[in-house]
Amino acid sequence: MSNPERPQVMGVSMPTGTDPQSVRQRLEAMEMLLERSFRIPGVNYPIGLDAIVGLVPVLGDIVTTAMGAYLVWEARNLGLPKWKLWRMGANVAFDTAIGIVPVVGDAADLLFRSNTRNLRIVKKHLDRHHPETRVIEG
Template identity: 40%
Template sequence: MDDSVNSTQADDRRHLGDADAIVDSADEDVKATMERLRTVSYYLDEAFEIPGTNYRVGLDPFLGLVPGVGDATGAALSAYILVEAALIGVPRETLARMFGNVLLDATVGSLPLVGDVFDAAWKANARNVRLLESRYETPEAREADRRFLLGAVLVVTLLLVALGVATTLAALWVLGRLGLL
């Protein structure tokens, strides 16, 4: 009888070990995701130091210089951070704040030249990664409804890209009507 009890306890420990391995695996996945998002944010917002200053800019303002597709590409890359945040279970309120940062960046950033300066100063991606880092550790982050959030973020991503393209086309049309192009 003692052997069967010891065997059962050993089985319980193995199962607990499996659960710990699953949790460790999930934590490793989140760590890998966070590292990817930090990398994307770095390249979009802080990859280059302006000579003679300590100020850094990334590719986002330079992408905005490409008419039509540059701002849409920047918005899509910013939305990628939102999608990944939804997948790891960030609370809705944090996703809403992150979305607001991206929406403001995409809207103002799509204005010719002024928007590119705004992109260099606002750094929506770096803001969003900081929000993500500060909020992910909260317990309610693990309880978020991921399916709802993923669907909402995908819809918003499409809207952001459409908004960026529409704003750029409208600005180009106005500049064309004024004879500046």
């Protein structure tokens, strides 16, 4: 039974609140979608929409930059310090700059995971300032 206040995204109930726990769940889901939602058959290497959509020239880079910027926007709403926001923005900008280069950029998307790096920055902040949001992963 689904809750109308928690929309479903890819079969996962997504919180819509602005509390740190809801934001953490949304950011973890977004990072999973962008960086690790599929596996390359044969080599079992995780890839996500960032690498797949990035194959589309220009439009793919615009879309993946916007999705990466969403993580920075959510971090700003959480009250992360400006230097952390700048670092997250630099990760997105570097990913975008390298992604513009044909072929090389597509390969770099598999190796440089700006959204994973940015999620790590947000998680460290939440673990320190909102420890109740921690989830023990098993």
